[in-house]
Amino acid sequence: EYDGERNSEGERHGRGKARLPNGDTYDGEYEHGFRSGQGTYRFRNGARYTGEYLQNKKHGQGIFFYPDGSKYEGDWVNDQRHGYGKYTYANGDTYTGEWLNHTRHGQGTYVYKDTGSKYVGGWVNGNQEGEAELINLNHRFKGKFLNGNPVGRGKYVFDIGCEQHGEYIQSEQDKGEGEEEEEPSLVVAPKWKASEITKLTLWTPHGENPSSPREASTVAAAEAVEERGAAA
Numbered sequence: 001e002y003d004g005e006r007n008s009e010g011e012r013h014g015r016g017k018a019r020l021p022n023g024d025t026y027d028g029e030y031e032h033g034f035r036s037g038q039g040t041y042r043f044r045n046g047a048r049y050t051g052e053y054l055q056n057k058k059h060g061q062g063i064f065f066y067p068d069g070s071k072y073e074g075d076w077v078n079d080q081r082h083g084y085g086k087y088t089y090a091n092g093d094t095y096t097g098e099w100l101n102h103t104r105h106g107q108g109t110y111v112y113k114d115t116g117s118k119y120v121g122g123w124v125n126g127n128q129e130g131e132a133e134l135i136n137l138n139h140r141f142k143g144k145f146l147n148g149n150p151v152g153r154g155k156y157v158f159d160i161g162c163e164q165h166g167e168y169i170q171s172e173q174d175k176g177e178g179e180e181e182e183e184p185s186l187v188v189a190p191k192w193k194a195s196e197i198t199k200l201t202l203w204t205p206h207g208e209n210p211s212s213p214r215e216a217s218t219v220a221a222a223e224a225v226e227e228r229g230a231a232a
Contacts, residue, residue, distance in 0.1 A: 004030070028053070043067075051076065066090075074099070097123065121145065143168070149190055163201060166194040 004016015011033040012018070018026045028039015035041070035053040042048050051062020058064075058076040065071045074085015080102040081087075087095045087104075097108020103126040104110075110119040110128070121132020128148045134141040143154020153167040168190040 007032070031055075150192075151190060157200065161200060163198050164194050165196050165198060166192055169193050 001019040002012060002016060004012060004018070005014030007013035009032075012030040013032060014030060015028070016030055020026070023044035024042060026035055026039055026041045028035060028041075029037030031037065034055040036055055037053060038051070039053055040048065040050045046067045048065045049058060049062055051058065051064075052060025054060065057079040059078060060076060061074070062076050063071060063073045068090045070088060070090045072081055072085055072087045074081065075083025077083060081099040082101060083099060084097065085099055089095075092113030093111060094113075095104055095108055095110045097104065098106025100106065104123040105125060106123060107121070108123050112118070116137060118135040119128055119132060120135065121128070122130020122145070124130065128145045130145065132143070132145050134150075138160075139156055139158045141150065141154060141156050143150050144152050150168045153165075155166070156164045158164070170190050171188040
């Protein structure tokens with residue numbers, strides 16, 4: 001069913017309302033038979049999209065309300081979340097940042113509603129990855145992430161005015177003893193190995209230093225000693 005304007009060729013063109021065979025409805029602008037321009041599309045399952053279309057696809061700025069109560073507000077390209085936008089999840093968490101092909105990708109901020117903690121940094125294919133800062137109530141962690149876990153060297157900065165430097169290392173227990181196990185080994189979260197506590201320092205990405213963790217911690221310790229000497 002269609003109720004609206006048409007052009008001289010009889011195509012849907014201009015403003016109109018349509019009910020699709022599957023029960024979905026669209027109220028908005030058309031160009032040459034396609035949904036193009038501003039419009040609101042209501043899905044039979046309760047979802048709703050209000051925003052820009054181009055040739056029947058969500059394209060431009062728009063808000064999508066999902067059936068579970070979550071919503072996305074931002075850029076769309078070719079029916080996918082792509083560009084910059086904010087997603088509010090059903091549990092109240094939010095992600096604000098860059099999107100690529102429907103997934104979180106680039107730089108973005110994820111806020112955990114329950115704890116108030118905030119992840120600010122890199123994302124790759126939906127996962128926390130790259131240089132980032134995890135901000136908690138009275139302290140923050142600065143370092144690198146891979147697949148949602150901290151990895152390698154980093155530091156915890158405490159609001160009381162000190163820092164704990166160290167590195168996240170993969171636990172040894174997930175390495176086999178030479179025997180093949182039938183059960184798949186459990187994924188073990190990396191463990192934090194503290195190396196030193198210092199005053200507040202300027203943090204730079206650790207990727208610049210190609211030295212091994214042992215050498216790096218030695219260098220860091222030496223620098224800390226020099227700092228203490230200079231302060232004394």
